[in-house]
Amino acid sequence: MRAIQITEFGGPEVLRPVELPDPVAKPGQLLIDVAAVGVNYADTHSVEDSYLSRSTLPMVPGGEVVGLTADGRRVVALTATGGYAEKAVAWENMATEVPDGVSDGAALALVVQGLTAWHLLRTAGRMAPGETVVVHAAAGGTGSLAVQLARRFGAGRIIATASSKEKRELALELGADVAVEAEAEGLKERLVEANGGAKVDLVLEMTGGPVFDASLAALAPFGRLVTYGMASRTEPTAVAAGKLMAHSTAVVGFWLMHCVGKPALHAEPMAELLRMVAAGELNPLVGEAYPMSEAARAHSELRARRTVGKLVLDPRR
Known part of the structure; x- marks a missing residue:
């Protein structure tokens, strides 16, 4: 499969397209045929190994994917790493089915940034x-x-x-x-x-x-x-x-990782956000879709604050 891998830590220049074996799902995991990949600001920290959780090499970055499972379900999922690829694995409790009417980009905007915004206001900020x-x-x-x-x-x-x-x-x-x-x-x-x-x-x-x-x-x-x-x-x-x-x-x-896997802090807010988008009550701002081969350019633009909304990588390009 096509993927983006890093073999050294650094800036956007270390993101390189490669061919890798398909990942294999373990018990309790889903293998996802990736339709779109989310780019999150935390990815830029992971690539330079300056994030809250340490990175290890070699690494395929990326923690947000949307795509189809082997049984045909369309899901959006959090992955620890491995998202910048044509196929990815995620634990089943980290995946949420995407309702009809919610685009790939909108679903990706919710899985980290939407949940983060919800918790900043509700859980951490107590607005x-x-x-x-x-x-x-x-x-x-x-x-x-x-x-x-x-x-x-x-x-x-x-x-x-x-x-x-x-x-x-x-x-x-x-x-x-x-x-x-x-x-x-x-x-x-x-x-x-x-x-x-x-x-x-x-x-x-x-x-x-x-x-x-x-x-x-x-x-x-x-x-x-x-x-x-x-x-x-x-x-x-x-x-x-x-x-x-x-x-x-x-x-x-606040760090979102303390919420994942806990239904009241992950699954329930995620379902609420998806319902709001499907009902037209919330409008995730989806920005540019980059070919996956141009992941380095996406990181450069994001770090320079030249982007708007959720950035997406297309693994088919």
């Missing part, structure tokens, strides 16, 4: 109706879904950040009340101004570094910052317990 929510990278795969879900879950005000005028306009179309420049300098002041001069209740943050610091400073008493990524590859300034106490604020970390 209450009427609260002000800040969504960073609001035109991206997770952010675009978080904006829509925050609106459906009753947010009082949604403030989006994005790196370009076009992306900010898109965030407004998705349901944000206001969209501001994502640059770290002056970010705290822009967020407070966008909230009518008041500090904010909940921030969904995945950049790290000075964006994290500015977002934390923008929190109202009892506000929460949920951190779920570090796209800048820069650690924020150390969070001091005294400062958190002085402002009654909280920093919450």
Whole structure:
């Protein structure tokens, strides 16, 4: 089968097309004939071995696939690795049947980014109706879904950040009340101004570094910052317990892997998200579909923030 493999850690340049033997499903696993592969920002960290879980070589990256099982079921599944290939294996409890009317790209947008957005708001952020929510990278795969879900879950005000005028306009179309420049300098002041001069209740943050610091400073008493990524590859300034106490604020970390395999945290939210998409109540933003042979270009574009929505690889190209 055709696949993308890495034999050394690094940037997009280490992603190389190869021919490999078909994988073999173990008991409790499904062999999936892959129709489309999802590209997630975590993939870029795995390829350079900077993710929360360590990578081993050689490796076929990719943890999101949609396709057909041997018995003809159309499923979307999480895989530990091995997704960038024509065939992949996944544990049965990591696979969800895709309803008619939900496209491959939309299903892939939900399996990591949709579930992440749901948990950022519900589980980690504990968003209450009427609260002000800040969504960073609001035109991206997770952010675009978080904006829509925050609106459906009753947010009082949604403030989006994005790196370009076009992306900010898109965030407004998705349901944000206001969209501001994502640059770290002056970010705290822009967020407070966008909230009518008041500090904010909940921030969904995945950049790290000075964006994290500015977002934390923008929190109202009892506000929460949920951190779920570090796209800048820069650690924020150390969070001091005294400062958190002085402002009654909280920093919450979130990693989706702590939810997988648990029905109440994985299967049930995933079913809810798929139902919402099938009913036209949620619109996953599907971006460019790249030939699988151009996985390196997809990673380069993603890291440079030149993409919008969910990126997909086509294993047939």
